Amino acid sequence: MALLGFIFKIFHEPLVPVAGTVDLAPFLVMVSLLSVGAVFMRLRPAWRRQWLRRIVQSVGLLAFVFGLHPCACMVRDLLRGGAWINYNNVWAFQSMMLVVPVLAFGMAWGRAFCGWVCPIGFVQELVGKLGEPLCREGSSRGVLWVRFVMACSLLLGTLAAYAFIRPHNEPLLQGIPAAYLMVLSILITFSVADRQWEVGLRRVRYASLAFFVGGTILSIHMQAAFCVLFTNDRQYTMLLLLAGVLAAAVILSSAWCRFLCPEGALLSLVTRVSGWRVRLEPSRCTKCNACRQVCPTDAIEAGHVDDSACLACCRCIDACPSGALDVEEAASDQRSSPEPVEPAKAARA
Amino acid sequence: MIKRHRFTLACCLLLSSASCRQKAVPVEKPLLAEELPQFDQPLLYAAWNQEGSWPQFCHDPLHSGRSDVDLGSAEMELAWRFRPTTRAWTYQPGFAVWSSPASGTIAGRPLVVLGSQDRNVYAVDARTGEKAWEFRPGAPVFAAPALGVVGGRAMVFAASLNRSIYGLDAVDGSRIWQCETASWSFTAARSVMASPTVVVDNRGEVLLLAGVWNADRSATQNVQSGECLAISAANGEVKWRRRLGSVPVSSPAFARVHGVETVFVACGDGTVHALALADGAVLWTAVLNEESHSSPSIGLVEGLAQVCIGSRLNSVFGLSASSGARRWRAETGYWVDATPAWLKEPSDGGPRAAVVAGSYDRSVYKWDAHDGTLQWQVLTGNYAYSSCALARIGQTPVVLAMSWDEHLYLFEAGRGQMLWRYQGGPLLWSHAYMGDSLWASPAVIKAEGRPMLLFPAFDGVLYAFRPIQPTAASRSADPRH
Numbered sequence: 001m002a003l004l005g006f007i008f009k010i011f012h013e014p015l016v017p018v019a020g021t022v023d024l025a026p027f028l029v030m031v032s033l034l035s036v037g038a039v040f041m042r043l044r045p046a047w048r049r050q051w052l053r054r055i056v057q058s059v060g061l062l063a064f065v066f067g068l069h070p071c072a073c074m075v076r077d078l079l080r081g082g083a084w085i086n087y088n089n090v091w092a093f094q095s096m097m098l099v100v101p102v103l104a105f106g107m108a109w110g111r112a113f114c115g116w117v118c119p120i121g122f123v124q125e126l127v128g129k130l131g132e133p134l135c136r137e138g139s140s141r142g143v144l145w146v147r148f149v150m151a152c153s154l155l156l157g158t159l160a161a162y163a164f165i166r167p168h169n170e171p172l173l174q175g176i177p178a179a180y181l182m183v184l185s186i187l188i189t190f191s192v193a194d195r196q197w198e199v200g201l202r203r204v205r206y207a208s209l210a211f212f213v214g215g216t217i218l219s220i221h222m223q224a225a226f227c228v229l230f231t232n233d234r235q236y237t238m239l240l241l242l243a244g245v246l247a248a249a250v251i252l253s254s255a256w257c258r259f260l261c262p263e264g265a266l267l268s269l270v271t272r273v274s275g276w277r278v279r280l281e282p283s284r285c286t287k288c289n290a291c292r293q294v295c296p297t298d299a300i301e302a303g304h305v306d307d308s309a310c311l312a313c314c315r316c317i318d319a320c321p322s323g324a325l326d327v328e329e330a331a332s333d334q335r336s337s338p339e340p341v342e343p344a345k346a347a348r349a
Numbered sequence: 350m351i352k353r354h355r356f357t358l359a360c361c362l363l364l365s366s367a368s369c370r371q372k373a374v375p376v377e378k379p380l381l382a383e384e385l386p387q388f389d390q391p392l393l394y395a396a397w398n399q400e401g402s403w404p405q406f407c408h409d410p411l412h413s414g415r416s417d418v419d420l421g422s423a424e425m426e427l428a429w430r431f432r433p434t435t436r437a438w439t440y441q442p443g444f445a446v447w448s449s450p451a452s453g454t455i456a457g458r459p460l461v462v463l464g465s466q467d468r469n470v471y472a473v474d475a476r477t478g479e480k481a482w483e484f485r486p487g488a489p490v491f492a493a494p495a496l497g498v499v500g501g502r503a504m505v506f507a508a509s510l511n512r513s514i515y516g517l518d519a520v521d522g523s524r525i526w527q528c529e530t531a532s533w534s535f536t537a538a539r540s541v542m543a544s545p546t547v548v549v550d551n552r553g554e555v556l557l558l559a560g561v562w563n564a565d566r567s568a569t570q571n572v573q574s575g576e577c578l579a580i581s582a583a584n585g586e587v588k589w590r591r592r593l594g595s596v597p598v599s600s601p602a603f604a605r606v607h608g609v610e611t612v613f614v615a616c617g618d619g620t621v622h623a624l625a626l627a628d629g630a631v632l633w634t635a636v637l638n639e640e641s642h643s644s645p646s647i648g649l650v651e652g653l654a655q656v657c658i659g660s661r662l663n664s665v666f667g668l669s670a671s672s673g674a675r676r677w678r679a680e681t682g683y684w685v686d687a688t689p690a691w692l693k694e695p696s697d698g699g700p701r702a703a704v705v706a707g708s709y710d711r712s713v714y715k716w717d718a719h720d721g722t723l724q725w726q727v728l729t730g731n732y733a734y735s736s737c738a739l740a741r742i743g744q745t746p747v748v749l750a751m752s753w754d755e756h757l758y759l760f761e762a763g764r765g766q767m768l769w770r771y772q773g774g775p776l777l778w779s780h781a782y783m784g785d786s787l788w789a790s791p792a793v794i795k796a797e798g799r800p801m802l803l804f805p806a807f808d809g810v811l812y813a814f815r816p817i818q819p820t821a822a823s824r825s826a827d828p829r830h
Contacts, residue, residue: 014639017636019618020616020618020636021619021637021638021640021662022618023639086568087538088573088595088596089573090596090617219440219781219782220780221780232663232682233709234682
């Protein structure tokens with residue numbers, strides 16, 4: 001109960017007020033962080049790029065979680081903000097001031113928001129460090145069993161917790177975060193059981209996006225893991241989802257971003273028209289699999305970078321000893337080779 | 350050492366100074382002696398001042414939410430239920446099931462008047478729960494109706510989403526006048542109507558104060574206008590209208606401050622305005638920290654008038670009623686859409702003012718009205734969205750609050766101890782968009798001398814409860830007496 005009364009936001013006044021009390025600060029912070037990320041992505045040589053990325057992510061975390069009060073549910077904001085244009089322009093502006101720059105940068109840099117700014121992604125990365133020993137490629141069968149049991153436990157734990165906190169009314173409002181966590185647990189279980197299903201399971205995020213869009217159009221208040229951090233909204237089931245997403249990141253790195261994040265799915269669609277993407281130069285590739293080892297979403301498979309899954313975090317680029325990977329213009333797609341990189345066989349065991 | 354960490358220190362200083370930023374409050378002169386009674390008799394400037402009535406949203410023009418009804422007991426029995434229809438119209442964002450109720454005795458018959466999602470205004474006999482009359486404006490009525498006596502005639506004023514405010518005969522519900530606040534067009538959108546407030550000005554004229562928001566989505570003649578209107582209650586003529594912004598406007602509150610009849614109204618963009626009742630001139634404007642869906646309420650703190658209002662940045666504010674200067678800000682865990690109610694508690698140094706409001710963080714809060722110090726916080730099962738109603742049991746003040754967990758709660762105001770609660774049925778609709786609607790609030794009335802609680806519930810039923818009067822033996826055994 002003490003948790004419900006805990007207020008973790010620092011600022012309680014609009015820093016850059018416009019139109020009454022609409023705070024322009026989240027917009028300015030978002031544009032600044034995305035711009036810095038875009039510059040660092042193109043850095044050559046990539047001097048301490050991952051270190052700089054951590055700083056950008058930390059600033060994003062401090063600004064959006066501990067500092068400001070933005071509503072950053074981009075899918076909902078896009079739909080509702082769009083519907084308010086020419087009807088209530090103040091609310092339309094307030095709703096869309098974060099989603100518009102994220103989508104605009106997405107058209108240039110793909111899911112740069114996910115890899116460089118998103119606080120949920122950053123927190124998952126931090127928590128995922130705990131699970132790195134378990135998630136390494138070539139782990140023994142025993143380790144795989146441990147992860148499988150953890151994934152099953154997450155599902156059972158979710159069911160038990162939801163049975164305990166289940167609200168007796170508003171099942172749609174409060175049941176959605178719990179349903180998300182149950183689906184996430186099932187997806188993780190399958191992914192851990194056989195990694196070959198990973199590519200297919202990733203497509204579930206489009207269903208998640210469709211579900212989110214459909215619900216919003218039907219006037220259902222769709223909520224997901226990020227509402228707790230961004231707006232202080234502490235529904236019990238949302239807190240459960242946030243805890244579950246962090247637990248899932250230990251079992252499978254960036255599990256929420258891979259399978260269910262509706263914002264990520266929206267940016268995945270935008271990535272199809274993005275100007276710059278991570279590309280692999282086959283002639284330079286030594287098939288060392290260093291890129292696969294560090295990719296948080298397993299977006300590199302068989303010599304091909306899955307743009308829709310790539311978070312543009314550039315960890316693969318910085319890990320590649322032969323410089324075969326880089327951020328390049330989308331026009332240079334033809335250089336990408338379908339030649340498979342030999343995956344570690346143990347990972348498929 | 351300091352040199353090494355000067356950047357970190359500078360950041361910490363910057364953050365702490367930003368979070369602690371507060372404006373100095375100028376010294377104020379106290380209210381005039383003749384202005385003090387309005388806080389003891391909140392219906393003094395209302396156009397309806399029967400004892401035990403609840404003539405408008407939050408009881409009175411101050412929005413104090415405080416009824417002087419003595420419930421006598423915390424044990425309640427269901428007196429009646431009123432369910433006008435089983436039909437639930439399709440939910441749309443902004444819809445609620447009921448408006449907040451108003452109540453008074455009209456032609457010897459105690460009536461409860463409230464609007465419904467089924468596009469009707471109902472008057473219900475408070476003795477039996479039977480429908481006395483209904484009025485069909487053609488669009489839902491989510492603004493609490495208001496009662497007033499105009500030229501010896503009892504009237505009901507109702508604001509509907511069809512951009513109109515109606516003056517009705519309170520005896521039979523027939524329409525006396527209709528005031529269209531914006532003209533119809535093919536591109537006109539549904540308006541947002543705040544609960545009207547009825548006051549008597551210093552010339553004895555009854556005025557209806559209304560907060561309306563109209564929109565026309567036309568690309569060429571686009572309208573997005575939040576206004577405060579003063580309307581003659583006798584004939585519906587608009588005396589003045591003041592545009593306050595492009596977003597919805599709250600229910601206006603009214604008080605006399607330093608000889609000026611002042612209307613206090615908040616705008617959805619987080620601004621609070623004080624307007625002169627005479628001509629709508631803006632006396633001052635204060636800016637909160639976020640958008641506000643709450644309405645201002647006014648109370649007396651150490652001889653000074655103070656405005657309290659909630660915001661969507663997890664705050665309740667205490668503002669000076671004469672200048673708008675911020676006196677204090679109290680924190681909650683989430684939005685405060687409720688209108689803060691003003692509690693007067695007996696203390697050694699005379700009555701002491703406190704403010705009570707529910708928050709979307711599930712809690713009902715009580716703060717000291719002097720400095721915003723938290724006195725208690727009690728958790729309900731879900732969003733505590735409603736504006737609280739205050740009454741008393743003997744000399745003990747009690748708080749009535751509704752929560753999204755479908756319950757009506759009765760708390761003892763001193764420590765926040767729950768005395769009684771009742772669960773209504775589930776929401777009419779399968780879902781509702783959180784934060785788009787202002788849901789109904791409870792009321793405390795007296796019907797034929799007997800106290801009664803009104804609970805406009807989510808399930809489309811208006812519940813009325815009567816206290817079970819304790820026997821002499823049980824009264825002596827009860828430590829509260």
